[in-house]
Amino acid sequence: MDAPYLIEMRSITKRFPGVVALDNVNLKVRKGEIHFIVGENGAGKSTLIKILSGIHPYGSYSGDIVFDGQVRHFHGIKNSVECGIVTINQEFALFPDLTVYENIFIGHEVTNINGIVDWNETKRLAKHYLDMVGLDVDINDLVGTLGVGKQQLVEIAKALSQNVKLLILDEPTAALNDVDSDNLLKLILELKKKGITSIMISHKLKEVQKIADSITILRDGKTICRMERDEIDEHTIIRHMVGREINNIYPKRPKYEGGEVVLETSHLNAFDKKKNRFVVIDSNIKVRKGEVVGIAGLMGAGRTELARTIFGNSAHYKVTGSVFIRGHRVELSHPKKAIELGLAYVSEDRKGNGLILSENVSNNLTITALEKISNYGFLNFLEQAIQSEGYVKKLGIKTPSIYQTVQNLSGGNQQKVQIGKCLFSEPEILILDEPTRGIDVGAKYEIYTLINKMVEQGKSILLISSELPEILGMCDRIYVLAEGVQTAEFNVEEATPEEIMKKATI
């Protein structure tokens, strides 16, 4: 393959306050290739894509983008789209309340010479593009009523309608089931035949092996290497991605001895009134004292929803069934009550609803139990400072001071603040929802050590994670969810990744 490079990103360096997100990164993609960018979370993949699509505008980084043989300055998405670079993010840029054809042409409507939208032509073209992506839906359907897989195809149809030359897909299959994923990969190959170049970000190495022509591996904001199709090999990729052997990243803990049940759900159902479907179906889980129980499942399996239901954060759910804490049936109508009963929840979305980013470390740590640092409703600032300092030390939070604003901390330290905040209410049972998402390996290890320490103190952990090795490495027992239904229960000794995946994709 010696086709010329369609896109060349040279020595891209991008700094965020306090961190170098990309350090002299190079990316080369030939015309008509399917190129994968792989790397761990936080390796800089998304940042690179954001630079390429103009979200981080020209001037905010150093280095060059050469597209089609010309240096380009993208000041915004508009510029990159004009060149034919279209990015499809994990979060779709679709309007759920508009129809399929309106969505496809939003922003570049088909108009007649008077500037009036030509709906007949729009519909004809929409049908044409839908055929191209092989999507068989009525163009008058509202996008919100389509499934995720179909929505993705609408996104691709939209890209095609923008004369796409380079299609960028950020983890396109993360939210898709196997059938939809396969279809999507086939479509990408189909588009390749039509001369469309693709860049994909993916964590699924099987996919990479299946369709990649070349890959670039990033680690810690640096380009590690570029591999051609015939060099691609799963083990090499993993080695480059991680940069070290992946043994012993889960600290050991004595084998679980058993104990009383502290948390139990019985025939717990939750109906999401907004999505108009059940998100938790007949959940029966048990968590014992000093035990780490894992909840495995794919995206959309209802893991977070289960956690939220147990925690009482279920304003738009209709909940039936019961939750028992230490053998007593409890009515968990609000997180406040759950916290009083000794529950704590570490949110999977630490920036969205886990922390108050604009507040300082100390205020975040103490927010769950203000009565501990106040007398008769008046805050005791000295007590607050002492307590916060204690938690900062105990959890090893790296911050210049307890008065540092949380948004200036690194992901790992933010996560520790979130865990500290939950520990502050002195819980017995912690629900950790993706506690290691988006943090580096070192910080992960510290979080795992923390989990073990908590377990040692007799606390119980319900660990939700998308990373199977983490589930297998940290848990004593594992429940598998699929589409809201509990499909399996394993003791960790019996569980294998393949078994769990099989149960998760039922």
Added chain:
Amino acid sequence: MKKINPVQKYFLSIMSSFITRIRDYGMYIALAIIFFVFSITTEGRFLGPINFTNLLNQAAYVAVLAVGMTLVIVTRQIDLSVGFLGAFLGAFLVVNIENFGNNLGKIFITIFGPTTGQNIIQFFNDHSFWLIILIVLIAVVLTVAVGLLKGFLVSVANVPSFVVTLAMMFIFKGLLMYTTRNTTIPTSNAFFQSIGIGYLPTFKIGNYNGVALILGALLILLVIALSTIRYFKNIRNGVKVEDPSLFVTKLIFTIAILAFLTYTLAAFRGISYLLLITIFVVFVYHILTTKTVIGRKIYAVGSNPEAAELSGINVKQIITVVFISMGILSLFAGLMFVARTQNASPQHGVGWEMYAIASCYIGGTSANGGVGKVINSAIGAITIIGLTNGMALAGINANLEPIILGSVLVLSVIFDIYTRNVRPIDLVGMYYAKNKYRNEYLQAKKEYKEARKALKEAIEEGNTKKINVLEFELTKKQGEFNRFRELIRSAKEEDFLEVIK
């Protein structure tokens, strides 16, 4: 390297502190400019004892509303009903205290029959103290009920607060007209008289109001004592403190302002009850927002409602409490207004809510929630009323007032947005860093300029290949230049301790 001389250092650190905290000082700058301009155009009358006392009394009800509105905006809500709610409650008080028998008194007749009812009415008419207590209590109950209703509609029924309070605005406008029967009802009741136009009883010290002088002096001593104690306490606890020279400068500034206020008030009639109520409200709410659990919760809800909910804070409850507090302060404002004007009128209440909201924004309350200080909002109210008052005094066409107010509001919000991410700056550190990196910086700058020139020439030539290479060169040089600029910009005095010693 040469050590910086003390005088220069003093001014540089003052400038650093000022620039770093420009956001907090913005409103004071605006206030100072407005006061300065009006002082000149009115030949000093604007800041004279009579007018300034008057200005504070005029601003009182807006300040009280702005304090409550701050919390509403902090929790990401809005309350458009406060104007007519306040005016209605004011009218409710006036009408019933002036003429109990023809209004609420009728209820007693309905309940207890004519004879007992008449006796009850007679009792209250004879004992106006109990009448006032009764009517105020009823007004409070009414206000709390309204607050509960608003809180319920906003947080439980999920109706946007804009709509809920817009509807309430119409309802209270109607109730105001209904209560006053569309006529202006004057009152001469001593209760309203003393609140509205009364001043703290006093004695004379020379030509000045003694009570004001003494209270002012006490306040100044208190400020000196408290800030000094806190300063040394911080040193003892190892909290980083500012340079002593800076601390003293700020203290002297504060004392000067307080001394001016004391003098101005003492030179006329002293401290009015309106001012006293306002100070009381601001003080209570300042403590509430900065030093209590409920305050912490209010700001948490405003900064991130979902995170607050997951932290065990009942968001619905907090929002309801905030609306109830807003109602109570509307009652205060309504009472203050009818007391000052000595009448209840269907004309009252128009635009109060807009003044209150504008005061909050001028005072730096963030429209995105989570940020805002009640003291700043109260001072925002003084700024707004200062504009009105000053223009009237200077004889400027009154029709210009809304135009100028609107401009000030927009400017202050633009200022707020642009100063949101101001980074701390240390000019002393920059001074040292500039000396240290001068050569490297100038070199990088020179190379960057050359690279830019070379690229420009290549573009004129139209040599694509050369352009590509030079583009690359340029971004590299630009990166280098930015690195040095950044190095100097973020320098701190502590980094150069060895030089200082």
